[in-house]
Amino acid sequence: MKIIKLNAIGSTNSFLKDLAHNSMLEDYTVAVTNQQTSGRGQMNNSWHSEPFKNLTFSIFTRFKNLHINQQPYLNFAVSNAIFEVLQSLSVPQLSIKWPNDIMSGNQKLCGILVETTFTNQKIKNSVIGIGLNVNQEKFPSHMTHASSLKNILKKEFDLDEIMHQLVEKIQLYVSKIESQDLESIHKSYLKHLYKKDIPTAFKDERTKLFFMGMIKGVDTNGNLLVQLEDDSIKEFQIKEVSLAKA
Incomplete structure (x- = not known):
């Protein structure tokens, strides 16, 4: 080093x-x-x-x-x-x-x-x-x-x-x-994933709209897996979504 x-x-x-x-x-x-x-x-x-x-x-x-x-x-x-x-x-x-x-x-x-x-x-x-x-x-x-x-x-x-x-x-x-x-x-x-399986507010970085969901994991491509209110799982890339600031 x-x-x-x-x-x-x-x-x-x-x-x-x-x-x-x-x-x-x-x-x-x-x-x-x-x-x-x-x-x-x-x-x-x-x-x-x-x-x-x-x-x-x-x-x-x-x-x-x-x-x-x-x-x-x-x-x-x-x-x-x-x-x-x-x-x-x-x-x-x-x-x-x-x-x-x-x-x-x-x-x-x-x-x-x-x-x-x-x-x-x-x-x-x-x-x-x-x-x-x-x-x-x-x-x-x-x-x-x-x-x-x-x-x-x-x-x-x-x-x-x-x-x-x-x-x-x-x-x-x-x-x-x-x-x-x-x-x-x-x-x-x-x-060790933050907020995993906890209802959380997210911000859609494209529409700037907020939505509720639960983090279920991160896939091997690095995408965030979020369970939506209709129980479907949606994956997001890094620049597509962020956790809403309290």
Whole structure:
């Protein structure tokens, strides 16, 4: 593992992608910054983080034999890895909010953005971006559901120590993907799914209308499976639906 420490950068994901494009990066090169000014999340959302308080970093990893249709397992694996590290820290009420936010109760602790590069029908490499709220105590008023490890567990954490734990656990899960241990990765992800089997309000991102349903799972294509009020099961892709904000 090679670690590149940056004082400030727009996006660690963009930094590693550019670096990989222009040079031969070592597998598991990590870029970590004290201040990320243009952090990105799922569905083009921005990621806000107080400088020097949280973990904002990205991991470059390459693959030998991962087919393009197995891409969802990367999201499953990284989500599982982060879940298990936070579980080891005794974070209460942990869950994975589809597609890959990590929650404590109804409060968001961590966001993940996995970006991949393809060659023919195989995944050549990926950049795994992680934003974890660690020691930040106050959040902007619009971030009503954001929290941190310090707020929840009432103590300060060593950022480098947690980052190393996360990278090691992600390496372990990526090796499971490489060895095609896909079913157990998927099962573990489903086991910890946020709001599963609980009546929930959703927002249709195309029509902007709200509807009620129950999350029944996530299929191997990464689509959310929702049981509607007529008991039918409908699948949604990432940009098609979101959980309504309370």
